[in-house]
Amino acid sequence: MARRGATYRCATWRRSVHKPSLPHDSAALHVAGTARYVDDLPEPGDLLHLAFGQGSEAHARIVAMDLDAVRAVPGVVAVYTAADIPGENDVSPLADDDRLLADGVVTYVGQPVFLVAATSREAARRAARMGRIDYEPLPALLTIDAARAAGSQIEPVQRMARGDADAALGAAAHRLAGGFAMGGQDHFYLEGQVALATPGEQGQVHVLSSTQHPSEVQHLIAQVLDVSSADVTVEVRRMGGAFGGKETQAAAFAAAAALVATTTGRPAKFRCDRDDDMVMTGKRHDFAVKWDVGFDDAGRIGGLRLTLSSRCGATVDLSPGINDRAMFHSDNCYFLPDVEIVSERWRTNTVSATAFRGFGGPQGMLAIERVMDAIAAHLGLDPLDVRVANLYGPGRDVTPYGMTVADNIAPDLIARLRADARYDERRAAIDAFNADSPVLKRGIALTPVKFGISFTVTHLNQAGALVHLYADGSIQVNHGGTEMGQGLYVKVAQVVADVFALPVEAIRITATRTDKVPNTSATAASSGADLNGMAAHNAAVTIRERVTAFLARTYGCDEGAVAFTPAGVVVGGETIPFGTVARKAHLGRVSLSATGFYATPHILYDRAAHKGRPFYYFAYGAAVSEVVIDTLTGEQRVLAVDILHDVGRSLNPAIDLGQIEGAFVQGQGWLTTEELVFDDAGRLLTHSPATYKIPTASDRPARLTIALWDGGNVEPTINRSKAVGEPPFMLALSVFSALSAAVAATNPAARAPVPLDAPATPEAILRAIGAYRAA
Template identity: 75%
Template sequence: MTERSVGASRRHDSAEAHVAGRAVYIDDIAEPPGLLHLAFGLAADGHARLLGIDLDAVRAVPGVVGVYTAADIPGVNDVSPVKGDDRLFADGEILYPGQPLFVVAATSVEIARRAARKAVVDVEPLPALTTIAQAKAAGSVIEEAQRMARGDAAAALDAAPHRISGTLEMGGQEHFYLEGQVALAVPGEDGQVHVLSSTQHPSEIQHLIAKVLGCSHADVTVEVRRMGGAFGGKETQAAAFAVAAALVAAKTGRPAKIRADRDDDMAMTGKRHEFSAGYDVGFTPDGRIAGIRIELASRCGATWDLSSAINDRAMFHADNCYWLPAVEIVSHRLKTHTVSNTAFRGFGGPQGMLAIERVMDAIAVHLGLDPLSVRQVNLYAPGRDVTPYHMTVTDNVAPEIIAELAEQAEYARRQAAVAEFNARNTVLKKGLALTPVKFGISFTTTHLNQAGALVLVYADGSIQINHGGTEMGQGLMIKVAQVVADVFAVPVDRVRVTSTRTDKVPNTSATAASSGADLNGMAAFRAADTVRARLADFLGDRFGCQAGDVRFTADGVVAGDELVPFETVCRMAHLARVSLSSTGFYATPHIHYDRATHSGRPFLYFAYGAALSEVVIDTLTGEHRVLAVDILHDVGRSLNPAIDLGQIEGAFVQGMGWLTTEELVYDDRGRLLTHAPSTYKIPTAGDRPARMDIRLWAAGLNVEATIHRSKAVGEPPFMLAISVFSALTAAVAATAPGKGLPALDAPATPERILMAVGELRARG
């Protein structure tokens, strides 16, 4: 008897291939005959009127086959996800530095890149708005400010016994996927094109290629086997690369490939949104919030991209785990002459959550209370369970998780030890913080909550799955394979998940919003269950029993008195002309949302977790070290504990990077100055805390009927890293006790920590 597939810790389906270097990515595929290599010509300066481009010198380079601009597009010059405002090539106006102006097709990568630099671009520079403050002062927005409210915040603020206000700045973040943006397009018959793209959203790539080429969706097939990381950076940002490759393939009749080098990739693709947050909060002597007003503003960049939904989600998560009895949240979406920011793990949620956690720390410092006690007194509870967007929280387990983690990780003892350490040391100061996470699961754009799958059972008992989700290293494929293996009670190694292809499963949503396993797992389950029901009907007729009494077990299929090996059942069914393939479809139930009033139920459920982080800072240099991290996270009934634990650890470290080391620096024209690993610092193995205790919450169970009662795990753990930022804030506060909350912004680089220490000590 073999163990059940679902719930077992299975290694990633490509783990051995990853380690051995056998996993095939797009740039590993043998180059087809006649392949053309592409390179974009990029805008060097920034916002300007585009008067003309002289490409004669580009075309004259030996090995250049063609150069293509906006004038060469047969369809519509648009690669945007929503609003039709992202041009494949600039036309008439350059909106930001790094915007593509043209693409070169040549016989080698080196020739294409060298030739692209020889263009003579005639521009008339225009004023550039590059910061949140500049755009706000100029009234430059992508859409009007949005307001979410419940109760009378102004009256509650006026009546509160205590009232404070403050601000927080938080920087953006580069995705820094290991595999850069890449695409390979191969022309087919009758104007068709097959495109391999490193994208989270194959269907969107398909639709945009068709729009630019002026053909039907059916003429375009987009395929994704795997990505070497994405994190949201390949949800919309892959489009320009894939479309450019398809355009050249269509124009020349030859295969075309484009692979961005790291500098160009970083310069021309969007990041996590920079945010500023202001708060005005009234509260009682025990720290309980009575009323609050939060004002958010983000730098969206030059075009719409996904900024509207991202900023909406920042508003959705500005409550985190806390009941805000009277609340107003205002969000400003600012248009700047910089590359348009885009999806990134958490999709605005981290920025909203960081704001409310700063409020909790500010209240604790003002009242001289332990920050955890302030957090606990403000948690959602029965009768205090309606969000600012009027959704009732029915699955709240944050209090239990926090209490369990605090006991398990010895919060009280360690807090006392930190205080003792700080009393004895003048140069080094420690900080400790425990912060929770409540993250809504579902696309907040309701129609995206759907998925399809195709399950094929072969006559030898092997099984193939195709679904609309994409694999970017997160383990989606192995989880779906486990789900399908469980339906038939067969070993998971009998199941093969193939490349995601738009000609197998159409009109899919992006693999994003932490919903990959929820949506595609359920769609695959339904497809497999349909085939299983056909087999049960067939065996019931064959062996004279009820279909409902047929049991699929690890030892074989039990039908009446017969025990038949699964592969034998499949062969019998094939000979009896029983269909062994089926599609499956799933649409998330119960969700609805009215964006005009910012009210409804945008999420099917919430994922919860908590993290306790201990840090130490050097007050002479501003450097810090994360000493220890304890995490307790709710994944419901885990589909694969090993994969989920890996996701939690990776998300936490990536979140830690956003809040501590990853600093994006731009000049006054909007050019990215930190566009390489030499100047942009992601966490390394040496930055991982020496002790990380990560546990899945044993009591986890999704109250909603998700696939096997599991919960999403991609994004929620990212925000556990807010505990590091709160701990750093506490460490800085310890350098001058009694002088208030430090003015520490994110990322908390050594420079910022040092400045925060100096500012705090200088206060009267």
């Protein structure tokens, strides 16, 4: 698994399936090109292809719309506007404000206005550009500043506080204030938005959708069609990436396909073009941050006022929860005794920002890490020493939202990484290098991660599963989680295999379907394995207990004398092959199918007060990043990275290590190269691979070492594991802090915060160098 320059270390995995690491269940299919995605499936001869006609204005009233030229394009079968929707014209997750097709007004460039169904994808896309729409321009708010000036909010300002921040700031030995901006990020999944709808009997419809949230897509399709949820089946076998971009954004494409399929009686597919996808779908929220901090001579924070302002876009989408999580994670690993965190959620005439890996957590964490760097610069201290001085610890273990940090391993984890990565030795060497290097400057930083695991909306913390044991001893598993490349399916299969002491090859993983496991939550919040793994475990245990009771009755022994082992099922002194046991149980009229359910315990949150326990536990990690910048061009390179990350008792180290590496590199992209640029009319200029720069193989650190922290979860999660999807993303904050240190090396006499905004593009680095040299 390790590539050149990569080193992985993990503890031995002791499981009854007898394999320390298993490959992704679709790995061989991916390599061979035989893994089937929605667009790989055979197309029926009467298939219709779809495209949206998009609005060209950021904010305008639709005065007139002439679609005659659209209908005249050869191959066009049907054209739809808002008036043709039989049910509700809404595909929003919670606020009823996301129109499938614009009705009377457009609120961002690229908003779907009409829908074309044609006999080919090319015809549909060509026709979609032929519509003539007359607009009456309305005032357009494109930036956070413009929205603030207009008082345009998606909800009132939120405040999370403890103690008296004003008094603590006034009494502090040192006080600093500052701010910075961080940009958004496009999901850039390899598989774009796609859905295939097939009409059924009596108005029913089956939809293959590339979505993280099949149940929500099911509900929204039913709402658009004015049918019951039972009439809609949504199926997901795999996605070619998602990262949050398919949590809410897939609904419009699936609903459009279902609308066409049910009204024409023909199957309909919507495969979105990459440029259109980037224009029409939401991004990570960009933020503007202001901070005012008071601290002592050691850099320990006494008081902090933090203001987080985000650009939410034209509709609510998931912005309330995302901005809440930014507030939750504004402490990261640090105790803030007297603190006020203010969150402003601004409505703008840009495409609505949406879920993205970390769900607001990265923005909150970057804010506090910038504060730590500023304190260190002011005091002339090593930033790592300032971070360590502020860590949670005994008597300093309650978050600003009132949750006790009971599983705090951050101090020990940081100390181990500091030693293993030779941080102090390397920092001294970098200081010596910078003293003799007028053009190239190096920087190093160690930053920690504490990430809360659970949906912060309490009712979403539930999952269901369905397990079938067939009479030949094979097992089929279905659950509400979706596979987007993260390895959820193989992890859940391992859990079920372990219940029966079987090899994982005996478990058949099946596509997620709303007609098998209903009312599921999105595969998000890093909770896929926690929730669905436990639900599948509970279902498998139910079957095992039934079989155990049957065998005890049949063989006249106690249930304690029945044991499932890799060699077979031991009954008394006899070992019976598992397949034989399954056949006997079937002939004995034992139910070999069971549902399982799991709801995360001990979580409760009062959003109005911003107090409670929103998380079941925390996942921890830390990274050391070493970088170099060219002070003449602003170019940067990440030279070396050392990571120590906490996944509890790993369900599958190979999968977890891959997630850590991928998340880190994606985070590095957000902070260095991925720049979203809108023009003054609200048009996205970076809407293709030619203009939007995700990290490539050459951007990956030449040396990347990843180790897993030894130790189980203090909470009884599935096999005492911890979530891994989102927390490693924030490890890349070390890259940004290291770049700041490199910029600071251009003027060692300065004691000011480095004025570097994210992403740290060459232009941003040059601006920061110019300002810092003048400090």
